[in-house]
Amino acid sequence: MNQQQIAIPLLTPLLPDRMAIMPYLEQIDSSRQYSNFGPLNTALESRLAALFQQHTSHSLHVTTVSNATQGLELALSSLGLPPKSKVVVPALTFVASLTAIIRAGHIPVVADIDPNSWLITPEVAMEVASKSGAQAVLAVAAFGQPLDTHSWSDLQSSTGLRVLIDAAGAFGSQWVESPDIPVVYSMHATKALAAGEGGMVVSGDADLNAHIKQLSNFGINLDANVGFPVGHLSFVGSNAKLSEYHAAVAHASLDQWDMQVQRRQDVYRPYRQSLELACGDALQWQAGVPVTAPTMLCVRMKAEARQCLERVCQHQKIATRRWYQPLLHQNSDFIQMIRQVTPVAEAIASGLIGLPFSPYMTSAEIDRVVAAVRLAVDATD
Numbered sequence: 001m002n003q004q005q006i007a008i009p010l011l012t013p014l015l016p017d018r019m020a021i022m023p024y025l026e027q028i029d030s031s032r033q034y035s036n037f038g039p040l041n042t043a044l045e046s047r048l049a050a051l052f053q054q055h056t057s058h059s060l061h062v063t064t065v066s067n068a069t070q071g072l073e074l075a076l077s078s079l080g081l082p083p084k085s086k087v088v089v090p091a092l093t094f095v096a097s098l099t100a101i102i103r104a105g106h107i108p109v110v111a112d113i114d115p116n117s118w119l120i121t122p123e124v125a126m127e128v129a130s131k132s133g134a135q136a137v138l139a140v141a142a143f144g145q146p147l148d149t150h151s152w153s154d155l156q157s158s159t160g161l162r163v164l165i166d167a168a169g170a171f172g173s174q175w176v177e178s179p180d181i182p183v184v185y186s187m188h189a190t191k192a193l194a195a196g197e198g199g200m201v202v203s204g205d206a207d208l209n210a211h212i213k214q215l216s217n218f219g220i221n222l223d224a225n226v227g228f229p230v231g232h233l234s235f236v237g238s239n240a241k242l243s244e245y246h247a248a249v250a251h252a253s254l255d256q257w258d259m260q261v262q263r264r265q266d267v268y269r270p271y272r273q274s275l276e277l278a279c280g281d282a283l284q285w286q287a288g289v290p291v292t293a294p295t296m297l298c299v300r301m302k303a304e305a306r307q308c309l310e311r312v313c314q315h316q317k318i319a320t321r322r323w324y325q326p327l328l329h330q331n332s333d334f335i336q337m338i339r340q341v342t343p344v345a346e347a348i349a350s351g352l353i354g355l356p357f358s359p360y361m362t363s364a365e366i367d368r369v370v371a372a373v374r375l376a377v378d379a380t381d
């Protein structure tokens with residue numbers, strides 16, 4: 001299906017329009033700062049920190065980055081792990097979780113997931129780490145479903161395994177209740193808090209965030225108080241700064257956050273209800289808390305039902321996506337990783353399908369998708 005032929009797209013981002021961004025663009029016109037930790041970026045970090053602060057009494061730090069992939073790589077590089085450390089990562093996640101580990105100089109150990117939450121758990125991580133000798137875990141809040149930072153913090157303090165959370169798609173649901181567990185978010189256009197491209201790392205560790213900030217600016221030291229010349233390179237970083245233009249969009253997105261949540265909920269809730277009503281047990285859902293600002297709608301069905309649904313949708317020009325597939329370990333053999341057995345992830349992936357979802361979906365479109373799913377379920381019953 002090419003773009004013109006699609007009747008119901010997989011997703012349509014909801015970003016602030018140009019009028020909503022305008023006041024921030026005017027600030028750029030007068031500051032004449034376009035990047036390099038400008039005033040909009042600083043103000044954005046403060047606004048975000050205040051938001052996260054509502055969910056914990058520990059003080060938190062927010063460092064913006066150019067995207068979550070860079071945020072993950074720089075956060076992993078800041079954990080003080082020896083080069084080529086093994087890092088556990090769940091099989092069911094976006095490839096950026098994998099590439100960030102490798103680009104940070106480490107070796108991914110691809111692990112299985114929980115059959116109900118579809119997420120890696122501290123128990124699975126601990127088992128895989130003790131078998132493989134891993135020193136860290138990149139846990140993933142897949143499909144926007146938040147992780148319990150307390151239980152990951154318990155794992156970290158009881159085993160010494162360093163834990164980082166990839167919550168790229170979980171802004172608004174994933175909070176940072178444990179100050180010792182850094183969490184990375186995306187502000188990609190497809191995410192609920194969107195800047196076009198962007199990301200942030202949130203943690204309770206001021207030094208860690210300062211290090212990530214320095215790495216996002218090539219690794220150049222900007223701190224006069226560390227006994228190292230300002231302007232000199234003290235670590236090898238990257239250019240992962242959020243530009244002032246992206247910060248402008250992020251501010252406007254934050255201004256509209258409540259509306260963003262409402263519009264997503266207004267589509268998601270009745271859509272899911274209709275699917276449940278039409279298909280009952282034939283559809284399985286990710287267990288967990290309701291996601292605050294859903295960006296995707298993903299269900300599990302029998303493999304034959306999924307295949308049938310894909311044919312029906314192809315015919316009716318309804319876009320679908322096998323999210324996070326291939327699983328990480330099913331990518332090229334040339335990518336260096338340690339593959340653990342992952343029967344649960346494979347069973348889940350065999351019937352997982354992303355249906356169209358966006359805040360713009362009409363009830364007629366929802367009805368069309370639900371009818372297609374029902375057709376596929378009935379045909380393969």
Ligand SMILES: Cc1ncc(COP(=O)(O)O)c(C=O)c1O
Nearest residue numbers: 067068069094096097168186188
């Ligand atoms: C789980 C996960 N990690 C990382 C990323 C990468 O985020 P970004 O596009 O901001 O680099 C994504 C993007 O969707 C994701 O879903």
